Amino acid sequence: MELSILLNTGVTENPSDILIFFGRIHPLVVHFPIGFLILAALVEITTKWAKFQPLKNYIHYLWGLGSISALFAILFGYFLSLSGDYNENTVFLHKWSGVALFLFSSICYYISKRQIKLPFYGKSILILIIVFTVFYTGHLGGNLTHGSTYLFEYAPNSIRSLVGMPKKEIPRKKVTVLDSADVYLDLISPIMNNRCVSCHNQDKKKGDLDLTSYANLMKGGENGDVIIPNDTEASDFYRRITLPESHDDFMPSEGKKPLTKNEVLLIGWWINNNAPSNGYFSQLNPDKEIISKVKNILGLDKNSLFNKKVSPPKKEIIDSLSNQGFILNKLMKDNYYLEANFSLSEKSITPKGFETILQLKDQLIWLNLNHSNITDEYLMKIGQLENLIKLNVSRNNISDKGLMHLSDLQNLESLNLYETNVSDSLLTVIPKLINLKRLYLSGSKANDSIINELKKKNEKLRIIFD
Amino acid sequence: MSKYHNFMQKPLSRREMLDICKGGFGSLALLSLLGPLPLSCGQSERSIINPSSNLNLGPHFLPKAKSIIFLYMDGGVSQVDSFDPKPRLTKENGEDPRKKFKVDATQFDNVGKILKSPWEFKQYGECGMPVSELFPHIATCVDDIALIRSMTSQFPEHTNANYFLHTGSGLQGRPSMGSWITYGLGSENKNIPGYVVLDGGLIPPGGLDNFKNGFLPASYQASILRAGPQPIANIKPKESIPNLQEQKLSFIKALDKKQLAEIGEVDAVESAISNYELAYKMQSSIPELTEFKEESKATKKLYGFESDDPHTRGYAAQCLLARRLVERGVRFIELTCPKVSADRWDQHGNLKDGHEKNAHAVDQPIAGLLKDLKSRGLLEETLVVWTGEFGRTPFAQGSNGRDHNPSACSMWMAGAGIKGGTIFGRTDEYGYRVIENEVSVHDLHATMMHLMGINHEHLTFRFGGRDIRLTDVHGHVIKDILA
Structure with a gap:
């Protein structure tokens, strides 16, 4: 009865706190079916040896435990999915492969308990499917929590290309001469990366705004365009970074480190110069003040001697x-x-x-x-x-x-x-x-x-x- | 081989060699699998003077400081009477501290009433740093000083706290910070040791182990100098016939070298040879150093040579000597306290009398040192550190003393790379405990090394099977006080 109330309240727009609380136990609970089911599969293999034959009488307990814990994992996982913070397609696959896993392991429990013989390696195939499903479901779950690029982020390029990921980005070379600084790639983009993209990226798109690239920045967010070239007043982006820190709309929010004065000034200057996607900074006719700020941001105001290597003395x-x-x-x-x-x-x-x-x-x-x-x-x-x-x-x-x-x-x-x-x-x-x-x-x-x-x-x- | 056989390292047998190396083969193979790794830690990272080259291998990165002067305030200066004013103590003077806050166990378990500071505080300099009447001269230098009000120690007792402050460990036997720094950077001057302690009369509790090299090679231990006519015992040759001493020494050296050739590299013998050589050179370099002939009257007056107090004059000589050592390229100089009639800064009773005597002895010389270093341009490459081993309680011990308090201590740094006029860290309203930006002794060591151009995590020495560093596994550079 109580369960049905819980479930019913879950269907509504805002799930109750208690459901989310249970939902967040899901990452803990999921490890039980993974452990039990893989252990059960292992024991099934070992019983082929005479030495482990006696284990055969107990295998159904393992399948049973795996199946019950899978059920709990599904239940808590469902609660967690109600919060809606996750990619819907992946949640769908994850959910149903989890349910399949529960069904398969229940079947295994049943045939182990009753000692039913399946024709043509039936049980071995079933176990194989279960093991595969465990890995597949687990992998989807990992993608949901850590993001789909997490697993292969640091993999060698050869492995990355196998799974269809682009080559690792080579970080831009440190600017040592002001004339070589690109206005977007060396000045604006690093500010975004430092201050904004932790909340505005492909997976975690707060306000439906993605600031990881120029193209996405210009697409804007849920309130429309955030950058209006040549008009700082109309640009919501600029408005939010210049508001008083206590204002609700101020960015970066939640007490994250605000942009420095120089960074704000630079972004304003960039918008007023048509917010170009590339091009050399020094060709945009910057005035003396902005040049000195940019030098400060790039660390070029410090002694430039140390940017170059000198040869060893004779x-x-x-x-x-x-x-x-x-x-x-x-x-x-x-x-x-x-x-x-x-x-x-x-x-x-x-x-x-x-x-x-x-x-x-x-x-x-x-x-x-x-x-x-x-x-x-x-x-x-x-x-x-x-x-x-x-x-x-x-x-x-x-x-x-x-x-x-x-x-x-x-x-x-x-x-x-x-x-x-x-x-x-x-x-x-x-x-x-x-x-x-x-x-x-x-x-x-x-x-x-x-x-x-x-x-x-x-x-x-x-x-x-x- | 003689009866000393057992004290010498024996050569390895083939079996022992293989036994020791067997794990190494595996890890070498593993290393090549893992690809290039930063091998800095544990490699012979120290920048010793390379004997085959005349170019001295320097620090890890461009240093701010070339030398450190460590002004050790032995016994523990009371923070609430020097650099950390607490008006609440005045307001609640004479009340029972146990009714106001939780009182920890103290050294002498004789907790008295809350005790207001007997001295007034005033603000000084452009920064407006408050300093008590105890230090009228140091107060004129506050714009060059970064004050830390949030130092803590792990030990409430002198000996352990001294070892902790000097070696980063509360137990006896670890290398002193001065040894680590000379081990890392070497000495610029071939005629004077790189690590010198100027003894003012009081060797801190814990004794000379505060200044020892521990497991580092013996040539990195401190040399102790007294300010005065005979700064080091036996500095004048006893031999009446010229050249006799040289002949003796070269004979001893020949014997040592012969022994060394037989038994291989033994630090004790190698260090003995280099120490004999250095001692010989010091016979001429030390008298030149300690006679202040070329110092002007104005300079001496600045340091306090004309004071009525003999302890002020004594400490003034130590401070002037410290500057002269800095000029001669010595890396680490520690000044111990003068022996005033009221014990070290350890006033368990008679706070007013004792602190006043101690403060009077050191105040003018320290201010003189800072000013002299500054006008000569030496302060920009010399780090001056002023600290005790812990602070004192805001409540009385008995009626008019203060007990040990490791939970809060004020200290300051000035000079190379330090942002003058800064105050870092905060204590509670009684000055009893740190409530903001706690600074540990390890943080202090890390910061001192940082200013000398050393990454404290990379200066290591293998001992007992582990790459050990001064800061052990702790220590963060205090960035907020750096210019």
Whole structure:
């Protein structure tokens, strides 16, 4: 009686919570028939050996257990299907192959119990069918929970092609130069993949919207188009990502991480530029602001030096510099960027010997010449080490004349001029070092007016002067 | 072979060799079946100085820090009296803590009343970080400091907590963090050891095992220096005749080498040879290091050399020495606390007197160190870590002390790669327990290694059949405090 009430309420539009609750036990219960039936089949085979013959008297219990547990699995599975979250075709096949399995295993129980002999290997064929049905039903169930691509997602391409799946996608190469960035594939699509597709894909189409490809994005969802080219106001997509986070329509919903300001800005810009499906970003005439945002998103605003691999330094050069008193350190495992440190040397260096360092021009990014008795003459050479990121020439007899040689060091982020004689030339040189972040001037000949002037020219530069 | 026979490694017999290798053949075959796997873990990953090349193999990735100065506040500074103000303690001063919250068992089981902080807090710097009156000098550096209010320990007792903080394990015998880091990166300076402990007078409970190499090669243990005229025992040669010492040493070396040739690679002998060599070089490098002749009067004053308090002057010398060691390429420098008249930071009674004395000794030197490092440009490649082994209770032990509290502790880091002016983590309204962003000692170690360019999961040493690391199976880099 109660069961019929339960079932009746299930037919209505919204199944009651209790049904869904039972339904969710289905993934647990299904493993019982799988286990029992396969065990029963195995025992049937082993009883061919004389040693296992006695088991024959108990086999019908196994078939019985398999059949009863299959019935429960069907019942709970039916409850689960009422929630309607699943692909209908697959549910249909899964359901009826489950029912078939129940029938076959019941037959097996009956003929085992009564010890009925079937003609022409009848029982063996029946068992074979049961085993096949177990696997087939189980596989369909797996597809329903994990999605139909789950099983072969990481399979080798040869196996994927056997089951009619396309080759694995080769991830797009990391953009290293802005000019090579494709507007959709490198900029918009990664945002969608990061923020949207976990809920808007082929299997889980929230709001009937699929954001896995440009074509599907343009098809829109249950409320029509989401992107209207050249009109951010009318584009529902843009509206939802710009609403206040507390708004019901805000996307991404359910407390998932919202898009960053830069990402929102970029999507707006893309829509206003006709929302193209491909084409190079830089050919769409982006303005300065959007270029800097895109560089930030692609990680190109960080030092671009590290995007390329440098060749290992020649052994003779390392040995020669090391003999002169340099300590040379490799700075990372997967690349040959180096640090050269002369500050610990007990020897002094000659201008001639110092020239060797120019042969490490590509590799050298950190150079420490603290208290090394170097003069303006040496700075002329250092000025040619264009990959330098960190340069320490503190506590040396260096003047304005020498500093002028450093103005081409476009990668320089940190310059240490502690206890040197530099002063006025700072105003000429420092503004040219566009990437400079930290400048050490304590104990130099600089004065407050120079410091204030420098600060005015570059507000982001941290000057340590006291 | 002599009576020492049993202590030396014996060569393998053919049978033993096959016995050991038999599993290996199978796994080699399996490996080739599985295709290329990342083999980094457990391989000889450490970046030792390659003897055949003059190029030093560096860290895993571009480091922020080249050196670490570890300012160890032995005994456990009270968080609610230093960096974690709790107005509720003032409001409920003198009330029974058991009526307010669940009180865990404490070390001395002498739970008193809720005890307000005897010191006022004020906000400092552009970031507005609150610091108590105990640290007026450090307070001027808060914009370079990332404060963590949510450190915890696993041990409520000094010895275990010290081992835990220093070695990542509460038990005696594991390698110290300084040993791990020098093992990973080597030392830049061939004349000074890569891991130095500057002894201020108090060796923490647990003793020298806090600074030992454990199962790592013996050359990675700490060398202990005292700030003063005789920083290391026997640093001046005793031999009156010139060259006599050199001849002695080369004779010992020849004997050692001969022994080594007979018995194969034995760490104890190899390390002894390299330690003798280093000790010989230190006879000239250490006096040069510890005499502050070239330091200006202004610099010394900054550190507190002119203080009336002898303990301040002593710690100032330690801090200045630490900077000089950083300049000389030493990787890991730990400063232990000075022996003030009121015990270490472990005030089970007389909180006000004891904490004030300890704070006075270290406050100005530490601030001086930070400022000096900064103006010389050294702070951008030096990580300064300030921490005790655990915190203290917000309620009194007896009437005017505080007991151990491993559930919350404030610590800070400054310098290389650290986002200055940040406050990370939160404790409850009493400062008793961490309620947000708990930081474990393993997380601290992982972060320190990260800033040195080491992936803490990849720096391993095989011991007892397992690839062991400083962070064992734990540790997450605290990304929020990184610049």
